[in-house]
Amino acid sequence: MKLGDLSVGFVHSLADALRLRGIEPDQLLLDYGLDAARLAEPQARISIPRYMRLGHAAMQLAQDPALGLEMGRLRKPSHLGLAGLTATQAPTLREAARALVRFEPLYASNYRGQSSFHEDAQGAWIRFYSISPYNAFNRFVVDTVLASWISQLGAVVSQSVAPRAVHVEFDPTDYHAAYEPCFGQPVEFGREHNQLRLDQATLSLRNPDHCPGTWHQLVALCEAELHQRTRARSLRDQVTQLIGPMLKGQEPSLEQVAARLRLPAWTLRRKLAEEGSGFRTLLNDTRRDLAIAYIRDTDTAFGEIAWLLGFTTAEAFQRAFKRWTGQPPGEYRRMLKRQS
Numbered sequence: 001m002k003l004g005d006l007s008v009g010f011v012h013s014l015a016d017a018l019r020l021r022g023i024e025p026d027q028l029l030l031d032y033g034l035d036a037a038r039l040a041e042p043q044a045r046i047s048i049p050r051y052m053r054l055g056h057a058a059m060q061l062a063q064d065p066a067l068g069l070e071m072g073r074l075r076k077p078s079h080l081g082l083a084g085l086t087a088t089q090a091p092t093l094r095e096a097a098r099a100l101v102r103f104e105p106l107y108a109s110n111y112r113g114q115s116s117f118h119e120d121a122q123g124a125w126i127r128f129y130s131i132s133p134y135n136a137f138n139r140f141v142v143d144t145v146l147a148s149w150i151s152q153l154g155a156v157v158s159q160s161v162a163p164r165a166v167h168v169e170f171d172p173t174d175y176h177a178a179y180e181p182c183f184g185q186p187v188e189f190g191r192e193h194n195q196l197r198l199d200q201a202t203l204s205l206r207n208p209d210h211c212p213g214t215w216h217q218l219v220a221l222c223e224a225e226l227h228q229r230t231r232a233r234s235l236r237d238q239v240t241q242l243i244g245p246m247l248k249g250q251e252p253s254l255e256q257v258a259a260r261l262r263l264p265a266w267t268l269r270r271k272l273a274e275e276g277s278g279f280r281t282l283l284n285d286t287r288r289d290l291a292i293a294y295i296r297d298t299d300t301a302f303g304e305i306a307w308l309l310g311f312t313t314a315e316a317f318q319r320a321f322k323r324w325t326g327q328p329p330g331e332y333r334r335m336l337k338r339q340s
Helices: 010-020 026-033 048-062 069-074 077-087 095-104 139-159 176-183 212-232 235-246 252-260 265-274 279-297 304-310 314-325 329-337
Strands: 005-008 045-047 107-108 116-119 123-128 165-167 194-199
Touching: 005 048, 005 077, 010 026, 010 077, 010 107, 010 139, 010 165, 026 123, 045 048, 045 116, 045 212, 048 069, 048 212, 048 279, 069 139, 069 176, 069 252, 077 095, 077 139, 077 212, 095 116, 095 123, 095 139, 095 212, 116 252, 123 139, 123 212, 139 176, 165 279, 194 212, 235 252, 252 265, 279 329, 304 314, 304 329
Parallel strands: none
Antiparallel strands: 005 045, 005 107, 116 123, 123 194, 165 194
16 A cells, blocks of 8 residues: 655755755755656656655755745746646635645645645635654654745735744644744644634635636646546555545445445445455455554654554454564564664
């Protein structure tokens, strides 16, 4: 199971942030297999775990844990490929935000979920899904996404954009003072979601470069590409994508997943069998891959990992992990640290 991947276009703002600090990023990028040819490859992707390790290495190189905020500020619509270019032709900031969210699968996919747009009478929340548990390897991802939404939407309407509120899920960081200059107001930590609040006046800001014909053509291209990607995904992939976000504190059932897919449970069971798979196998494979990622990429306690993977107890998780890998999770984590 792939935990998800991103367009290599995301790497450009990381490189630019390092250059602003007088650090040439070329060797770091080469260490991660990102030479000029790779960065120029159409639709090339980088896995999320690899991107997180690259970001962490960049922060260490710059000696700046707030580097993600700068990366977001420097992200350009073109870094998001066709979806980003489409947003630049939206008639209003509202439609640009909706395009960035709707067409997110064209430039980023994550088993945790997808960004979302929630509008009401007073304004809208633009929400980035949870990637908890948080640590030095993934907080910068939230920083970068939220900061990039502000900078990219501002570029669409050719003026600075001021959110009414900025929420993040994790607790205050040791670089919390860097948030207010970035967003123009204090950030609220420890909230339920990672999200920005925009009022109706901001959402209605017009794009001075909007060309209706170009906008509709680009939207049609994005819709076709999105349809192609969705159609190409097997049912196995769709089920795996759904299982990840449903695991927290529970073990999702076949019936729950079938309901999300709008299929009868018996149809889902039959179709998975036709693909040579089964729901229980996919559930166990997903748990195994996520467990290895949590142990490899975070210092999360085993009790919390057990909850995140839907096990009833930490002991049940540890037994399953030993069955998957032949080692208890503590021994596996120590082995990885010795190898690093």
